[in-house]
Amino acid sequence: MDISRHWRNRxxxxxxxxxxxPHCGAKLFPPRDVCPHCGMEAKTVETLVGTGTVYAFTTVRQAPSDFAEQSPYVVALISLDDGPMLTAQLTDLGDVEPYVGMRVEMVTRKLRNADDERGLIIYGYKFRPVLERALA
Amino acid sequence: MDDIVITGIGFTPVGEHWEVSLRELATDAALKAMQESGGLRPQAVYVANQYAPVLSRQANVGVLVADFIGLHDVEAATVEAGGASGMMALRAAYLAVASGEADVALALGVEKSTDRVGPDVETALSVVLDADYEAEHGLTPAAQAALLMQRYIHEYNAERAAFAAFPVLAHRNAVGNPAAMFRRAIKESTYHRATMLSDPLNLFDAAPLADGAAAVLVARRSVLPPEMPQPLVRIAGFGIANDTLALHDRDDPLDFAAVRSSVESACKRANCSLEEVDFFELYDAFSIYVPLILEAAGFAPRGEGWKMGQDGSLELDGKLPILTMGGLKARGNPGGATGLYQVAEAVMQLRGQAGDNQIPNARRALVQSLSGPASLAATTILEPAP
Known part of the structure; x- marks a missing residue:
């Protein structure tokens, strides 16, 4: 179990x-310290807003062993309102069919059980449809 | 500069070789390539492999292979660059002989993917992704290709059914390739009935991971005797370019920018234009890669690459034959060896040894391998040596 790798990314x-x-104003996620847009050093910390739209999504039906018990699950590319795109699972879909352009927001969920006899769980971001009450 | 030439090729059939080990596969391919070269012995050995550390608990594959093919006191190392590993091993061999550090160098690719089965293999395949930001969210290479396919259809109004053309073509061409994994043609109806892997991508949109080994022996022309057993094929140019590792880090995921850049620089070095290319061995790990590659390389306008599958232009008698021996889809995808199968098949075409699949007057080959969704594009241009 690679605990330190997950702890480091908390x-x-x-x-x-x-x-x-700080040079061109581009927001970066994941952090990468060198701005891919202007090539300058970019180490200023910024917490992203966590809302965005679905760029594309798919249902994974042949999962790697770490995710086998969750299969099938929906994974998506999400264009964040802050600018960057990221890869995350869609969750809390209920009866909602996801679609390209769907508005989504970040939530914290269990990503998977760690392959560990102590029963550790790895948590992280997933995205759910933006709730109606949040819009009101 | 002295021409850098391919003197010999060798490969095993691609498939599930339960009874054969990593080292035996590699030895078989290496000995054939050395025999084709009149017994030339390399001073440097570069071995491409993607998954042995994960699937076979074996790293240091370069040394293992050199040892078991009976080469000692030579330079030997593993080359890993995802799906482009094989082409990058050829690049290393090319640089070794072009620099004069070696007279003869061996590029060999080997993969033994059937040492594990099921979800363990999916786990191994996902190591080519960004571990912290892609794989940890459950993404797999097939799911990544599915995301591209969905977005492609969405943005360009491409017909979902049109993607059948690429695996159907690959399977048809594999019928004439004795080393192919699947030597039977498939019908379009078979494609449309296939199991869904990751919507909208089905089983026939994904090339099967397989076992196999392929070897290519490279030398400076001036060190060779005047008479060689096989016609020589010249490496006219390389072009290699990277992009972001993670797909989500691209401004435009549907633009395989590394493909464009690597093809342009390979053509520049080979002093030729795209119109002068007779066939294109491209990296069809997933059917959606085919239109994205054709568009980025400059063979089709953006959003229209899928139409090339409809008009016959990619067939063996078309204006730009692709996957002439079955491609990754039907010859099979033996990971680190795949790039060297692509090169070996192009060499057979240029020598006039491609049998039923021979393209008439094949004088110039464009050969390209990708790692992931063109996170790296490694392209070479091959010609018969004058």
Whole structure:
């Protein structure tokens, strides 16, 4: 079990902590310290808003062993309102069929059980349809 | 500069070789390539492999292979660049002989993917993704291709049914390839009935991971005796370019920018234009890659690559034959070896040894391997040596 790898990424997983480039203003997620847009150093911490739209989605029916018990599940590319795109699962869909352009928001959910006899669980971001009451 | 030439090729049939080990596959391919080269012995060995550390608990594959093909006191190392590993091993061999550090170098690719089965294999396949930001969210290479396919259809109003053309073509061409994994043609109706892997991508949209080994021996022309057993094929140019590893880090995921860049630089180095290319061995790990590659390379306008599957232009007698021996889809995809199968098949076409699948007057081949969704594009241009 690679605990330190998951612990190290906790700010990204739980709060979408990325970076903003002090030179060109681009927001970066995941953090990468060198701005891909202007090539300058970009280490200024910035927490992203966590809302966005679905760019594309698919249902995974042949899952890797770590995700086998969740299969089938929906994974998507999400264009964040802050600018970057990320990969995340869609959750809390209920009877809602996802669609390209669907408005979604970040929530914290269980990503998977760690392959660990102590029963550790890895949490992180997933995205759900934006709730009606949030819009009101 | 002295021409860098391919003197010999060798490969095993692609498939599920339960009774054969990683080292035996590699040895078989290497010995055939050395025999085709009149017994030339390389001073450097570059071995492409993607999954042995995960699937076979074996790293240091370069040394293992050199050892078991009876080469000692030579330079030997593994080359890993995802799906482009085989082409990057050829690149390493090319640079070794072009620089004069070696006279003869061996590029060999080997994969033993049937050492595990089921979800363990899906796990292994996902190691090519961004571990923290893609794989940890349950993404797989097939799901990633499905995302591209859905968005492609959405943006360009492409017909979902039109994607059948690429696997149908691959399977038809594999009938004439004795080394192919699936030597039977499929009907369009078979394609449309296939099991869904990751909507909208079905089983026939994905090339099967397989076992196999392929070897290509490379030398500077000036060190060779005047008479060689096989016609020589010249490496006229390379072009290699990367993009972001993670698909989500691209401004425009439907633009395979590394493909464009690597094809342009390969053509520049080979001093030829796209119109002068006679056939294109491209990396059809997923059917959606085919239109994205054709568009980025410059063979089709953006959003219209899928139409090339409809008008016959990609067939063996078309204006740009692709996947001439079955491609990844029907010859099979033996991971690290795949790029060297692509090269070996192009060499057979240029030598006039492609049998039933021979393209008349094949004088220039464009060969390209990708890692992931063109996170790396490695392209070479091959010609018969004058």
């Amino acid at each position: 700010k990204q997983r739980y709060r979408l902590v990325g970076e903003v480039c």
